[in-house]
Amino acid sequence: MLKIERQNAILQEVRAFQQVKSSALSNMFEVSEDTIRRDLYELEEYGHLKRVHGGAVVPSYIPSFKKREVQEIETKHLIAKKALPLIEEGQVLIIDGGTSNLQLVNLLPTDISLTVFTNSIPAASKLCEFANIDSVLMGGNILRKGYTTVGHQALDSLADIHADICFVGITSIDDQIGLTEANQPEAIVKRAIINASDKVVTLAISSKIGTKQAFKVGPIDCLDVLITELSPTHSLLEPYQQQGYTVL
Known part of the structure; x- marks a missing residue:
């Protein structure tokens, strides 16, 4: 052939x-x-x-949340474990949608006290199990593929929030292009999540690094901490280390 x-x-x-x-x-x-x-x-x-x-x-294909939830589950669990020490008692968090972020919620200590804002319907459901977490599900239109809320109601909610740290879910990361998404309303909400937070963290499987989508969330310098399943010294992460970002 x-x-x-x-x-x-x-x-x-x-x-x-x-x-x-x-x-x-x-x-x-x-x-x-x-x-x-x-x-x-x-x-x-x-x-x-x-x-x-x-x-x-295919260029525009993003698997459904249900499919992504079970893909590389052990890898996402490892990434979430790396992120867990960043969370401290009494903090105000914003937890964005995404299957890795859901793993982080699953790992939260049962007795921790937090205030958590989220646009993730699965994360909000899980947070109901925590007696000491004051959780808020942001309203808006439901993005069916991501099980998240988007639109002006979500943006209005974020305008009133000042979070210590956010965990933003990102489809694609590139050290030159920045953070990008395939869906424009989702990209707009993620941008607002970043603007509402003192520290920005993303949990990303390494296959997302060096890729790009159609809609820009923000430049790479809006990110404070990048967490993958790789060793922080891996060559794929070297550009982020050189630019001074915390890589876990």
Whole structure:
């Protein structure tokens, strides 16, 4: 099979299933994973797909919350454990939507006293189990794919909040482009969450690093702490270390 024929076939798979794995494509076309990675790189350069860790997705594809909740669950648990020491008794927090942030809520000590504002419906439901947490679910239109609230009601709520720390969920992070999202109303709310907080933290699986989406949340310097599953000394995190951000 010629390269152009293989790449056209790869695009058919991506469009049919929304996401593909490099290992499966390697077996399907009987070529090495390195060959598949080069194919995916070329196809991304032309805007036909977006590379992610282990494969590719269609450019606008973001899996549903239910699908994301069970993807790489152990990795998200590890990232949330790294974030937990940042939370101190009596703080005011904003916890944004996202499956990694939900893992953080799951790990909160049962007796901790906090005030938590959230636009995440699953996080708000879990926070109801904590006797000493004063939790507030911000209103607004429901973004079904993310189980979060967006729109002017959420923005109005954030205008009255001054949080010690926020945990903002981000789809894509790049040390030059900054923080970006695929959905504009969601990007606007995340920007307001950042503006309402003294410290900005994001919990991100490493496959999000070096990627970009259509709508800008903010420049990279709006971020104070970046937490991934990688060692802080990993080469992928070096640009963030060099720019002075805390990397955990």
